[in-house]
Amino acid sequence: MLIENLNEENEENIVDNDTTEDNEKEEEKKDEVEAVESTESTEELPFNIDDVVTGTVYKIEDKFIKAHIDGTDFEGIVPISQLTNQRIEKPEEVVNIDDQISGVVIKVENEENRQNVILSIRKLEETKVYESLEEKKNNDETITGKVTEVVKAGLVLDVGVRGFIPASLISDSFVEDLEQFADQELEVKIEEIEFDKNRVILNRKRIVESEKNENKKAQLESLNVGDIVEGTVVRTTNFGAFVDLGNIDGLVHISQLSYSRVEKVEDAVEIGQKVEVKILDIKPEEERVSLSIKQAGQSPFTSFVEQHAQDDVLDGVVKRLVDFGAFVEVAPGVEGLVHVSEISYDHVNVPSDVLEVNQEIQVKILSINEEEEKISLSIKATQEQADRPKQQARPKKESTPKVYSDDSNSDEPTLGDLFGDKFKDFKG
Numbered sequence: 001m002l003i004e005n006l007n008e009e010n011e012e013n014i015v016d017n018d019t020t021e022d023n024e025k026e027e028e029k030k031d032e033v034e035a036v037e038s039t040e041s042t043e044e045l046p047f048n049i050d051d052v053v054t055g056t057v058y059k060i061e062d063k064f065i066k067a068h069i070d071g072t073d074f075e076g077i078v079p080i081s082q083l084t085n086q087r088i089e090k091p092e093e094v095v096n097i098d099d100q101i102s103g104v105v106i107k108v109e110n111e112e113n114r115q116n117v118i119l120s121i122r123k124l125e126e127t128k129v130y131e132s133l134e135e136k137k138n139n140d141e142t143i144t145g146k147v148t149e150v151v152k153a154g155l156v157l158d159v160g161v162r163g164f165i166p167a168s169l170i171s172d173s174f175v176e177d178l179e180q181f182a183d184q185e186l187e188v189k190i191e192e193i194e195f196d197k198n199r200v201i202l203n204r205k206r207i208v209e210s211e212k213n214e215n216k217k218a219q220l221e222s223l224n225v226g227d228i229v230e231g232t233v234v235r236t237t238n239f240g241a242f243v244d245l246g247n248i249d250g251l252v253h254i255s256q257l258s259y260s261r262v263e264k265v266e267d268a269v270e271i272g273q274k275v276e277v278k279i280l281d282i283k284p285e286e287e288r289v290s291l292s293i294k295q296a297g298q299s300p301f302t303s304f305v306e307q308h309a310q311d312d313v314l315d316g317v318v319k320r321l322v323d324f325g326a327f328v329e330v331a332p333g334v335e336g337l338v339h340v341s342e343i344s345y346d347h348v349n350v351p352s353d354v355l356e357v358n359q360e361i362q363v364k365i366l367s368i369n370e371e372e373e374k375i376s377l378s379i380k381a382t383q384e385q386a387d388r389p390k391q392q393a394r395p396k397k398e399s400t401p402k403v404y405s406d407d408s409n410s411d412e413p414t415l416g417d418l419f420g421d422k423f424k425d426f427k428g
Helices: 008-016 019-040 121-138 205-222 300-307 415-423
Strands: 052-060 064-069 075-079 100-111 114-120 142-151 154-158 162-166 185-194 199-203 228-237 240-244 249-253 274-283 288-292 313-322 325-331 334-339 360-369 374-378
Touching: 052 075, 052 114, 075 100, 100 121, 114 121, 121 185, 154 185, 162 185, 185 205, 199 205, 228 249, 249 274, 300 325, 300 334, 325 360, 325 374, 334 360
Parallel strands: 075 114, 162 199, 249 288, 334 374
Antiparallel strands: 052 064, 052 100, 064 075, 100 114, 142 154, 142 185, 154 162, 185 199, 228 240, 228 274, 240 249, 274 288, 313 325, 313 360, 325 334, 360 374
């Protein structure tokens, strides 16, 4: 149960700030015990403890009122502490002469053979209130109460009876200054009721969470991909920044913070900064919104294309080196790629062999892809090809006349002997 989980400090604060009420409860219990003892000595009583009676107020004193009990010759006495559960200085604050009242019998006194009936309007009203609150709790209804006291452990509310909101159930986040709620009307849920201890534990956190969920849902339905809206940076991580759009947070990935390369999120934005963002994607089921800061403004690529064309020669700075080439910044937020084959007329194994990061170089624009926002660059195209020694033609090998011979020991003439003159001009 929630009450059993309240820490000791909260319990002590509740008790400390409820001393007056506890004393009143003790007096009431004492009165009831005495009433039982008194009734035991009386043979016949016209009233029993817990009977509900009605009457008409005919006298108001500083500490009590008197009323004629309907249908009898008896009078009822209501002590000031039993008039209401509110703190009052005088009975006139809540009752007047000739008012009709209803109360529950809490004590019967026998003085000189005349019985005085002690009534409690407060107890009767509280019983009705508790019954009503129990029904509302079972139906999970929202009720309203006014903050009557701010204590260290939480807020005391008047909901017909004394109710209490522990500090942990005031909101969905930590609330440092509870005084801001003083005298306010708050909507709450009933968390738990302990009638025998006269305690009602209330919960405002559920109201706050419910309202935020409804507002979040409504905003998700109102957002559209492509919209540009304003937000506030509320949190940064190593992969991006979360921006509060009002009722929901969206994520700006680190790659969407700036057209320039961002190493650390904190280099581009800071918590509390107001930013304009473009909505890239919405996933209502997951309650996720993807945002972009860089796309909320004009792309520097667009400006670059308006001012430059193919074959332009520009100054640039090497920003990144990869195996297949080098990325060179040719304008703030605009980078192009120099393929490894465009670095030099000489063979380059890897770009880092001839280039280094932050090196200033000249590049020539080979092509511009406006649709994909890509620029192809060349370093070697800005340089004249160095004269190279021409390769000399390889000398032809002198042909060695083929000699046909016969290694046999036969004395018979060979083909060479017979047709030697005929074959000398033959080319194989």
